[in-house]
Amino acid sequence: DDALKNPTKRRRKNDIDLEAELDEQIAALKLAMEQACINDNEAREKGEAATHKLKLLPQVTSLLNRTAAQETMLDPETNFLQAVRYFLEPLNDGSLPAYNIQRDIFNALVKLPIQKDSLLSSGIGRVVFYYTKSKKPVPEIKRMAERLVGEWSRPVLKRTDDYKK
Amino acid sequence: PKDKGLTVDATGLDKDALDDMEAIFGNGEDYDWALELEEAEDERNREAQ
Numbered sequence: 001d002d003a004l005k006n007p008t009k010r011r012r013k014n015d016i017d018l019e020a021e022l023d024e025q026i027a028a029l030k031l032a033m034e035q036a037c038i039n040d041n042e043a044r045e046k047g048e049a050a051t052h053k054l055k056l057l058p059q060v061t062s063l064l065n066r067t068a069a070q071e072t073m074l075d076p077e078t079n080f081l082q083a084v085r086y087f088l089e090p091l092n093d094g095s096l097p098a099y100n101i102q103r104d105i106f107n108a109l110v111k112l113p114i115q116k117d118s119l120l121s122s123g124i125g126r127v128v129f130y131y132t133k134s135k136k137p138v139p140e141i142k143r144m145a146e147r148l149v150g151e152w153s154r155p156v157l158k159r160t161d162d163y164k165k
Numbered sequence: 166p167k168d169k170g171l172t173v174d175a176t177g178l179d180k181d182a183l184d185d186m187e188a189i190f191g192n193g194e195d196y197d198w199a200l201e202l203e204e205a206e207d208e209r210n211r212e213a214q
Contacts, residue, residue, distance in 0.1 A: 094202030119189045126191035134196075134203060149190065156185045157178070 022072055026080055029063060032056055033083040041092050053087055054098055060087065064108035074118045081114070081122030088127045096136050106131075106144040116155065125152055 033056060040050035063069055064084070073080040088105055090096055109128070119125045131137050131145035178186070 090196060090199035094199045094206070116185070116189070123191070123195075125189040126195045129190040130196035130199065133200060135207075136203060152189060153186060156182050156189070 019072070022069055023078070026063065026069065026072055026078055029056075029059060030078075030080055030083040033060065033087060037086045037089070040097075044091050044093055044095070050091065050098075053101055057101055057104060060084070061104045061108060064105070064112070070112065074112065074114060076117045076121035079118075079121050081118055081124045084109075085122055085124040085127045088124075088131070090130070090134075096134070099138070099141075102131075102137060102141050106141055106148075109148060110144055114152065119152055125149070128152075 033053075036052035036056050039052040043050045043052070063073065063080075072078055084105060087097060087101060096102065109124075114124070125148075128145050128148050131141060132149055137145065
């Protein structure tokens, strides 16, 4: 019996370690992303190219596309989506972040099961809604933004519908 | 006229749903500054032509 139980226990402990590691990794990346946004805005103000976000983009994209990290990422307490929101925000001069940033992040967002609580804590819906209103994004990006606004508003609108019945 | 882009049809929504929509997507003020910069830029481009 013990022989059967012990491996399970060990596995659980490993799971916990991995989870803690993932938490740390996500928290560190979130901080780096926030700093990159500040640095990019400063670079633009000095007339330099904004490259800090682009440098971090591969890491951000690989995390967003990692199924095993989804739960932690979407946890409103971790609030990783808030840093993702900052990545998509227009810079101080009103310009959009680089096309690669928009493309990779929107491609990842449309695949994520984002619920109301993460939307509320991150404010990511606000920046996605901005992409539907601005004339700057290319049609491909605008379509993804519109799709997300549709998906995220559906549960809210459906509830009203249900009340009426 | 300003292109409003995607708008949500608010007719028939109860107050809770409207509050939720605003909490999720904002009241349009969050990035208005960027949309205004865009508008001013368009204007300048039109005048330059």
